[in-house]
Amino acid sequence: MALDPKILEQLRQEPDMPELDLGWLGAQTAPGMAAKPGRRGLTLAEINVGDYGDAPERTDHNTIRIRGSVPSPNAVRIGYFIPNKGDIWSDNSGRIYEEAVQRQWSSATDIPWDTIKPLPDVVEEAICQICTFLTEVEFVAGDAPGRWIGQISPDHFETVLFLITQVVDEARHLDVFRKRALANGCGLLEAGGMGRALRNIMDAKDFSEMSALMHLVGEGFVQTMFRTGEFIATNEAEKTIFQLCAQDESRHVGFGVMHLRYVLEHQPERREEFHSYLDKAEELFGHPTSMNVAFQESLMITLGGGDTDKGLVMLMALQKKQVTEYLHRLKVAGMPERRERLHPGMAMFL
C-alpha cells in the first residue's frame, strides 16, 4: 500500500515533533498480501504464501528476525541457531501446531472427576503406580523438547511452535496423572528413578537424535500405552484422560515420523546415523536398567482385572503391538530395513 507523498512530507515537517525517520514505511517484502481464512480458519497454511512461506534451507543471521520481515542493520545476534532446515524440519509441523491449539483441554475441568469411585485397594494402587510412572515419563517428554526450542531459528518457527505445544501437552499429562493418583485415596507410589531409556533422550546431542528417541520410540510406545489405558479405565474420568492423552501423543509421533522422512529425503547420507540412534534405544528395551517392575506388574493387574496370568498375556500383546507399530512407522518414514536390524530384545515380542 503506497503512502501519499504529501502526507509523508507533512509528517516529516510537523513543527512540534522531532523529525521522523519513517524509513521503515513501505519496506515490506511482499506488498499486497491479503491472506484469507480457509475452511479451518486463518491458519498458518493460509498465510504461508509467497516469500513468507519459503522456509530457507539454511539460515545464518542468528538474530530474532522472523521469516518474512526486513533485516535491520542494528540487529544483534542472540545466539547460534541450528542453521540447516533439514536438521529440524517436518512438513506437518504447522498443521499439527494449529491442531494442537484447537484441541487443548483442561485437566481441571474437562475430566469428569466425580465419576471416580472407591476401588479395591490393589486396583487403586496399580492405577496409582501407572500414574506415578507416567508423571515421570511426561516430565522428560516436556523437558527434552524444551531444551531445543531456543536453538531453532525464527526462520523455521513452525517447528518452534509445534515444540511449544508439545511442552504444554506434556505438562498437562504430568498434571493429569498426578491428579488422578491423588484423587482416590492412594497417591503416588514408587518412582522409577528415570531409567536409562529416558536418560538417553535427555542426553541427545542432535535434534534428530532427540526426535528419533523421543517421538518415534518413546512416544510411539506411550501412545500405544495410552490407547490401552482406555481399556483398563474403571470410570469415565480415566477413560477420558487416556483418550485425550492418546490424541495429544499421536500428534507428537506424527511430527517424528515426518521429520525422519524429511531427513531421509533431503539428507540420505544420515540413514546409518539414524540406525545408530535406534540401536541405542532398542538395546534398552527390556534391559534390566530400563525395567520398571512396579509399572509392569501394575499393568498386569489392571489389564487382567486382577488375574495376573491373564494380565501377563495381555501385556505381551501390548508389547507386540508397540513393536509392530514402531516398525510400521519407520517403514512409512523410509526405513523399511529396520525390521531386519531390530534388536533381539525387541524382536522377541513379534
Next chain:
Amino acid sequence: MPKFPSAEWFQEVRDVATQNDGLRKLGTCDAVMGVKVGDQAIELTFEAFDLVNIREIQPAELANIDFYLDAPIETWREMLDNIKEHGKADLKHTLNTIDFLEPEGFAKSNDQSRKDLFYRYLQTFQRFFDASAQVETDFATPQPV
C-alpha cells in the same frame, strides 16, 4: 429408518453430530475413514470441522484411504446398541476399546502413519458415532455363510 451400513445412515448421523457445532468444538479433523461391514464399504471424508463427503465404495478401494474400521456386523451392532442404550458408548464399547479387544484391531491401514490419524482424532470419531444414539437404525441381516 436407514439401514446400517449405508450412506443414508451415515448422513443422518452426520446431521445429528454437527448440530450446535458438535464437531467444531473438538477442533479440526482431516482424515478419510472407511467403514467395512462384511462386503460393504463406506468412505467418510472428514475435513476441517465437518464430514464433507459420504459414499459407498468397493471394499478394494479401502486400501487407498487413511484407515478403515473393520469388524463383523455383530460387533458393530453391539457397539451401536450400547450407544443407543446409554446415549453414548460405555466404558467397554468405545472405538478405542474395541480396537484393543479385536484380535486384528478395529482400525486397519497399510500405513501406520495414516492409521495414527484414527488415534489423533479419536474424540471426533467417538463423538460422531455417539451421535447415532439419536438415529433409528435398521440392521442389515447378515448373509448366511
